[in-house]
Amino acid sequence: MKSDEGTNTSSPEACGVDERGYYGEFGGQFVPELLFPNIEELSERYLSILGDPGFEREFQGFLADYVGRPTPLYFAERLSEDLGAQIYLKREDLNHTGAHKINNAIGQALLAKRLGKTRVIAETGAGQHGVATATACARLGLQCDVYMGELDIARQAPNVKRMKMLGANVIPATSGSRTLKDATNEAMRDWIAHPVDTHYIIGSVVGPHPFPDMVARFQSVISAELQQQLTEKIGRSSPDTIVACVGGGSNAIGIFYHYLSEKQVRLVGVEAAGEGLTSGKSAATTALGRKGVLHGSMTLFMQDEDGQVEEAHSVSAGLDYPGIGPQHAHLFETGRVRFASISDEEALRAAVQLSRREGIIPALETAHALAELAKMERSQGEVIVVNLSGRGDKDMETYMAHGLGESE
Numbered sequence: 001m002k003s004d005e006g007t008n009t010s011s012p013e014a015c016g017v018d019e020r021g022y023y024g025e026f027g028g029q030f031v032p033e034l035l036f037p038n039i040e041e042l043s044e045r046y047l048s049i050l051g052d053p054g055f056e057r058e059f060q061g062f063l064a065d066y067v068g069r070p071t072p073l074y075f076a077e078r079l080s081e082d083l084g085a086q087i088y089l090k091r092e093d094l095n096h097t098g099a100h101k102i103n104n105a106i107g108q109a110l111l112a113k114r115l116g117k118t119r120v121i122a123e124t125g126a127g128q129h130g131v132a133t134a135t136a137c138a139r140l141g142l143q144c145d146v147y148m149g150e151l152d153i154a155r156q157a158p159n160v161k162r163m164k165m166l167g168a169n170v171i172p173a174t175s176g177s178r179t180l181k182d183a184t185n186e187a188m189r190d191w192i193a194h195p196v197d198t199h200y201i202i203g204s205v206v207g208p209h210p211f212p213d214m215v216a217r218f219q220s221v222i223s224a225e226l227q228q229q230l231t232e233k234i235g236r237s238s239p240d241t242i243v244a245c246v247g248g249g250s251n252a253i254g255i256f257y258h259y260l261s262e263k264q265v266r267l268v269g270v271e272a273a274g275e276g277l278t279s280g281k282s283a284a285t286t287a288l289g290r291k292g293v294l295h296g297s298m299t300l301f302m303q304d305e306d307g308q309v310e311e312a313h314s315v316s317a318g319l320d321y322p323g324i325g326p327q328h329a330h331l332f333e334t335g336r337v338r339f340a341s342i343s344d345e346e347a348l349r350a351a352v353q354l355s356r357r358e359g360i361i362p363a364l365e366t367a368h369a370l371a372e373l374a375k376m377e378r379s380q381g382e383v384i385v386v387n388l389s390g391r392g393d394k395d396m397e398t399y400m401a402h403g404l405g406e407s408e
């Protein structure tokens with residue numbers, strides 16, 4: 001990392017977004033009129049707050065001593081032998097709370113305080129973003145209300161307990177399918193009703209501008225560290241290839257960020273094919289999606305003939321999302337990032353392989369990125385970095401339910 005550059009470069013072009021909040025034809029601010037004041041306040045102030053040296057110092061301090069950064073860059077020797085390439089893992093699983101999501105939650109909670117807000121709301125599906133947000137709010141003394149579909153509350157009991165232990169209120173969304181999209185609607189309604197005291201922490205590079213750009217900047221610490229760590233380990237700051245899983249796309253943008261303009265670095269995003277691309281039970285947005293407005297931005301998402309959002313499916317809750325962030329849509333359309341998709345089956349197998357060969361149990365989301373390694377073109381000397389976005393503790397029940405505890 002060049003020390004004068006930090007995490008939060010103040011030029012919006014650094015991450016490809018223009019002044020209007022667009023990445024090519026994707027992005028923008030498609031929100032109800034009642035939300036304009038909130039979005040406008042954020043758009044006008046986020047770059048100057050992120051660019052303030054005092055803010056940067058405080059953010060970096062939390063990342064170092066609270067989150068536990070820099071996360072190690074680990075050479076996976078046995079996996080490298082198995083697959084015939086030089087494979088490194090960026091260990092985001094070793095962050096406090098077990099995944100990359102805390103980088104963004106801390107960043108936005110600090111920003112909320114700078115904006116003079118006393119209360120934070122969030123929506124969560126599997127509960128991972130809810131836990132990260134509840135954690136950041138506990139530490140920074142912010143009231144925290146997390147909207148969660150009633151059905152998800154029942155399915156994700158351990159994370160609901162964590163949020164409550166951390167002092168957050170978990171508010172059930174009881175309308176519609178009682179899942180993530182309903183929780184999102186409720187959170188939007190809440191924000192409209194409380195524009196003055198409340199900040200809405202979105203958990204991935206999705207939503208109206210400036211959320212995708214802001215979240216990308218907070219997560220870009222991953223690639224800033226990677227540049228420095230690679231220089232120390234292999235004598236150059238760039239790998240040949242980077243692979244990351246994509247739900248909304250925040251861990252992927254985080255590890256791609258400082259390499260986007262380095263055209264010789266091959267970037268691969270991995271989506272969930274679920275039970276297969278043609279099964280109707282999938283979350284492979286770039287393969288199956290079309291252009292349209294989802295969650296406040298123009299992007300790609302899976303939709304029926306009438307443009308209605310289709311339900312996504314993946315064995316991993318974090319990838320179970322019918323869209324992708326607008327920057328990823330742009331990176332897909334321009335060909336800068338190649339997108340692949342991995343089935344539930346393939347991901348489960350890759351999770352076993354990493355556990356048995358390296359002694360690291362990955363999150364199911366991350367296992368999709370790992371599974372792509374075996375399928376992609378690669379060569380012996382090639383340096384491939386995989387973003388190990390999270391740890392697998394939360395997925396142990398799923399792993400056991402698929403008989404993966406038995407020795408094979």
Ligand SMILES: *Cc1c(COP(=O)(O)O)cnc(C)c1O
Nearest residue numbers: 204247248249250251318365390
């Ligand atoms: C939430 C989550 C993801 C997916 O979210 P992105 O915004 O696409 O990064 C991936 N991995 C883990 C471990 C997660 O918790």
